Every structure is written in structure tokens, then in C-alpha cells.
Amino acid sequence: MTGPEKTRDGAPTTLSWLCHPATLLALVVLVANDHVLKAAFPGLVTGKLSDVAGLVLAPPLVAVLLTLLAPRLPARVAALAGLVAVGAGFAVVKSSGYAAELASSAWTVLAGPSLVRADWTDLLTLPALGLAWWSWTRARSRPVRHRTARLVRLLVVLPPAVLAVAATSAIRYPYALGTTTLDGQPAISVGSGFEPNWPAGPADGQWAVSDDGATTWRPATASESSRLDDQDSPRRQACAPDEPRRCYRVVPRHLRVEQSDDAGATWQVAWEVSDGRREELARRYPSPGDIPRHFSSRELVVYPHAGGGHEVLVANGRDGFVRRLSDGGWRRDGFLGEQGDMVGADKLPALDDGGPVQRETDLLLAIALALLLGCAVAVVAGHLAIRRGGGRPWWGIAGGVTVLLAGLLLEAVWSRHDDMSTVLGVLVGVAPLGGLAVLVLLLVPWLGSAPGSWVGWTVGDLLLTAILAGLPLAGWLNGNPEQTRIAVALALLATVPGLVLAVRLAKLVHPAPAWGPGGPPRPPYPPYQSYPQQPVPPR
Secondary structure, X not given: OOOEOOOOOOHHXXXXXXXXXXXXXXXXXXXXXXXHHHHHOOOHHHHHHHHHHHHXXXXXXXXXXXXXXOOOOOHHHHHHHHHHHHHHHHHHHHHOHHHXXXXXXXHHHHHOOOEOXXXXXXXXXXXXXXXXXXXXXHHOOOOOOEHHHHHHHHHHHHHHHHHHHHOOEOOOEEEEEEEEEEOOEEEEEEEEEEOOEOOOOHHHOXXXXXXXXXXXXXXXXXXXXXXXXXXXXXXXXXEOOOOOOOEEEEOOOOEEEEEEOOOOOOOEEXXXXXXXXXXXXXXXXXXXXXXXXXXXXXEEEEEEOOOOOEEEEEEOEOOOEEEEOOOOOEEEEEOEOOOOXXXXXXXXXXXXXXXXXXXXXXXXXXXXXXXXXXXXXXXXHHHHHHHHOOOOOHHHHHHHHHHHHXXXXXXXXXXXXXXXXXXXXXXXXXXXXXXXXXXXXHHHHHHOOOOHHHHHHHHHHHHHHHHHHHHHHHHHHOOOOOOHHHHHHHHHHOOHHHHHHHHHHHHHOOOXXXXXXXXXXXXXXXXXXXXXXXXXOOO
């Protein structure tokens, strides 16, 4: 099935366009610019570079998708549709704020939290469509006719192209950086960032001051911001002005505030989110990053309340601010709203709803781990079958190394520093590596001495292992267990039945003869010697 395909569909030509060197260069530039260069060198050049690369990459991608959905669509029509659709859509979105808002909503549904900005200056990049047309004129004379070549190019180029085009400008997430007082009034520093460009300290944010005891907030003036930046930081401990022996302190790398009633001699927990609950909370945020770093109590301030007593205001990084009221109760205040007040806990992910964590990346990670564990069991079964059939063990070793590499990659993207990188790593790295290992370790024994029933049972063992490993991961998605390491450990333990079955499945393979592939040994017959001729007696 690797001969030339003589059909009338336009997919061979549009796929050649997608794999043209100019299109591939645009793909590399788009990925590198969105994930590396924009964060390292923010500015006009990197901002426009993504638009240019996207205008070169998007038309052939649209054309390929059209010909895959409508196989008999002529390639010329698909190419023209791709160029017109991309050009018109880009012009409308960049020139209309309402269209940009709709595009942001659509992209958020398809690719997670996304932001598309309307910017008239981006229309200056529209001539890049001319480069896309030029690459089409060069590629249409070299269609990809062989099915194998088409399949390889679809698997290698199409997924990264879709993910690269789906990615948009990085969203900056709010960040509670610091708290202090200015002339007796509470002040807070609020910044924003994204992976890996997160703010480091209060001086990296914008200061706001409250003149009514943290009820409403106003932006700090330039002179006030300068005075606030000059204060010592971090401010991790403070005592109440009305009760000098009552002190509070934050615990770094934890969402925790401790209280002392004896001027710091002994401490007890006043407010906290346990580490297990904090991990579940962080999974409700997009791109949470390093959880102990970003979901951590950073600074606090204690100030007098107008009605008597005192209040405590704590900066908790990605989870906003938490406040101790004058009556002793604690409340999550979140971040500053547009009206200068705190948005409140109702706008933040809940701490104790106990429901499922609605994050597509977590579901993808759980499915990837369950299937990868099933692939590992299938590789073990293939290795044992090859050994029993007298084949070379290198196939099993190579398959084991491949699955190990896939597992290491899955562990790397599991940190969830960036949702798009997680999706890209799973679809482009983990899935192909695991699938390749299983395919080879099924074909080699089957082409050798393994019967077809062994292949069926091994595939069933893979699915059984994936289901058993998926049970604790499904519970993890629903908040029980809360901690990832416990769910992963239970998933690894669930592979034991699959490994036992893999060992027993090896008995279905015909064992190699004891004498090996060279055949049975031949008896050491002595060399043939002719008998001496006896003289014939005369008659």
C-alpha cells in the first residue's frame, strides 16, 4: 500500500504546500517567537513577527484541512479559500474590538485561555500573504502522491501547525506581590505575568493605596510609589499596633499565616490552605506554574481599624490577597477590580467545593499517563515474546528506552508551567513515542513466532492496564486524592495485574528449538570408507 495514489483529491497538493520550506520556516519562527522571543524581547518586532509567520502558515493549514474534510475539492479552490479566509479574518479581527473579543472567546474554547487584540498596525503585515501565495506556486507542481509519505507528513507537520496557529499572545495573569503601609494607610502592590516572565517583588508591580482602611483603593502617585519602593522587602512579620504582644508572620512557600500571642515566643496557625488543598486550588488556575513559589504567602501588613482593633492584609501571589477582619475572621479578597475595590472570593476558584477540576490539560495528562502505562506493559509482553521465540532482545530494550523517554517527557510537562507547552509536549512527544514503541513490539513477535491470538491478548492487556491505571487518576480529577504524587503512585501500582498477564501471555508464543536457528545437530558420522574389493574366485 505504498504505491502512488491516483485519485482526484487535492490533499496531495495542499499537503505539499504545508510542507514547503517557507511554510516550515514560518512554523518554526511562530513557535520560537511565541514561546521564547516574546518573553525575552517584548516589543514591536516580536509582536509583528508572529503575525507575519502566522499569515504564511495559516493559509496552507486551512487548505489542508479543507481537502481532508472534502477529498474531492480541487487544490486550487482550497488554496484560494485558505488565502481569502485568512486574509479577511485577520483584517476584521485586527480592525474591530468586538471581533477581537469574539475571536478571544472562540480561541479560549479551542485552545484554553487566549487573548486576541485589535490593533490597526497589525494590518501592515498583510503583504505576508504574498509569500504564502509564492510558496503555493512552487509547491503545487510537486504533490505528495505516495500514501506513506502523506501519512508521515500529516503526523509530523499537521499537529504542530494546528497548535502553533491556535496559540495567541501570552495572557498576563494578576499577581499579589506585596503589602505595607504608607503614612499609616495600607498599600498593596499588584503585578502581572506569565511563564516564565513572572514578577519578582513589589517593585515590579503597581502600587495602590487605601484611604478608608482597605475598603477602596486608588493608584499611588509617582512620589508615593517611589517611597513605597524604597521600603525594605519582604515584610514577613508584623505586630498589632493595639496589642504589641499579638504578632503575625507568613510562612514562605506555603499559603499559611501564623499568629503569636506572646511577642513571637510561640506560634500557631491562624489561617492556611493545606498543601494538598493548595495543589487542587492551583489546578483551577490556568498555567499555574511552580505551585510552592506562586501560591505562597509573600508579605503581610497589620494596621489599625477605624472601629477599633486591627486588620491583617496578606499577599498570596497568584491567589490574590487574604484579609483578617477586625472581628477575627479571615476572608479571601482576591484582586483589585476596575472600580478600585476587591473582586472578592466569589471571583476566585473555590477552596472546598469538592467538585471536578475543570482543566483540559489535567484530563489530557491523566489520559496520557494511563495509556503510557498500558504501552509499557505491552512493551514488556513484546520483549518476553521475542525472547521466548528466540529473537534478539535488542527490540525489547529499544522499546523500553523509548517508553522511558516518553515517561520523562510526560514528567517534564506535568509541571503545568504553561498549558500550551503541556498540550504540545503530550501530542507531539509522548503520544508518538509510546505509539511507536508498542507498534514495533507488536509487529516483531507477530512476524516471528507469535500467533495472532497473542497480538489480540496483548492489545487487550494494554487497554486493561490503561483502565486500571485510569481509575485513581479519575479520582484525582475529582479531587480525591488531592495530591498528584499519590494518584500517580496508585496508577503505577495498578499496572501489576497487567504485568502478570504479560508474563503469562508469553506462553502463547511457540518456543524456539533448543538447538537454535541453525537446526538440529548432525551425528558425528565417521568418514565413509569403501570396502576392499574381494577377488572373485575362478570357476
